[in-house]
Amino acid sequence: MKLQGKAAIVTGASRGIGKEIALELARQGANVVVNYAGSEQRANEVVDEIKALGTEAFAIQCDVASSESVTDMVKAAIEKFGTIDILVNNAGITRDNLLMRMKEDEWDDVINTNLKGVFLCTKAVTRQMMKQRSGRIINISSIVGVSGNPGQANYVAAKAGVIGLTKTAAKELATRGITVNAVAPGFITTDMTDQLAEDVKEMMLKQIPLARFGEPSDIANVVTFLASEDSRYMTGQTLHIDGGMVMVM
Numbered sequence: 373m374k375l376q377g378k379a380a381i382v383t384g385a386s387r388g389i390g391k392e393i394a395l396e397l398a399r400q401g402a403n404v405v406v407n408y409a410g411s412e413q414r415a416n417e418v419v420d421e422i423k424a425l426g427t428e429a430f431a432i433q434c435d436v437a438s439s440e441s442v443t444d445m446v447k448a449a450i451e452k453f454g455t456i457d458i459l460v461n462n463a464g465i466t467r468d469n470l471l472m473r474m475k476e477d478e479w480d481d482v483i484n485t486n487l488k489g490v491f492l493c494t495k496a497v498t499r500q501m502m503k504q505r506s507g508r509i510i511n512i513s514s515i516v517g518v519s520g521n522p523g524q525a526n527y528v529a530a531k532a533g534v535i536g537l538t539k540t541a542a543k544e545l546a547t548r549g550i551t552v553n554a555v556a557p558g559f560i561t562t563d564m565t566d567q568l569a570e571d572v573k574e575m576m577l578k579q580i581p582l583a584r585f586g587e588p589s590d591i592a593n594v595v596t597f598l599a600s601e602d603s604r605y606m607t608g609q610t611l612h613i614d615g616g617m618v619m620v621m
């Protein structure tokens with residue numbers, strides 16, 4: 373087990389990719405804070421699954437876009453586990469619309485959750501990780517933050533911002549033994565992608581060289597690598613986990 377006794381916070385861990393990340397970190401021995409926005413029951417079920425694996429976990433409601441709420445979550449994590457070794461900034465939403473029709477609140481909601489949330493959570497764990505002189509921060513971006521995508525100006529701007537934030541945080545925190553990396557998933561089967569029309573899904577499948585949609589475990593395995601000692605000489609990087617969908621030079 374590569375993460376025995378480590379303490380991790382996973383934002384948006386009640387379902388989808390975040391849930392699988394929380395479970396995989398626990399399988400590797402980590403204790404996990406299971407953050408959620410509204411799905412209390414689902415978050416509690418994740419906690420039960422983690423405890424059945426033999427590590428500690430608790431669920432905590434926290435809107436990652438609220439600094440007060442984020443501060444309380446980090447405080448609760450330190451009180452319970454004593455350290456914060458791993459932060460996975462996974463919580464995210466979509467409010468898709470073409471640019472010319474996009475409402476200001478659709479823009480603000482996505483930027484606040486998907487970009488400001490990453491900033492607030494990262495800032496909130498920094499003091500503790502600097503004191504420990506170690507830490508792993510892993511940000512979930514998206515491949516569309518690299519390629520662009522019609523109908524997702526807000527989401528793409530946020531996810532591209534996450535890549536820039538990852539690089540800057542990596543440079544600022546490197547001397548304190550803290551690494552900051554990102555993963556950029558392609559199309560992963562979750563509630564988020566279930567909303568898409570069948571013809572859109574078919575079109576996307578044709579663009580994936582590995583000829584299948586990703587599963588949450590495809591992301592969780594890479595996040596676990598980034599959370600472990602195996603990735604200790606990597607920082608500021610973005611790994612594309614997309615079945616080859618977007619290849620950039």
Ligand code: NDP
Pocket residue numbers: 383384385386387388389390407408409410411412414434435436437462463464465485512513514515556557558559560561562563564565
């Ligand atoms: P889901 O919609 O399945 O799950 C979203 C998770 O985020 C839920 O746990 C939800 O909590 C939580 N969440 C939403 N808003 C907030 C908030 N304000 N504060 C705290 N938690 C919040 O999404 P996915 O699992 O598909 O996506 C996870 C991440 O991966 C996102 O950042 C997404 O952008 C990214 N991604 C996903 C891709 C995909 O194909 N699925 C592709 C590329 C990137 P609750 O259940 O309580 O609502």
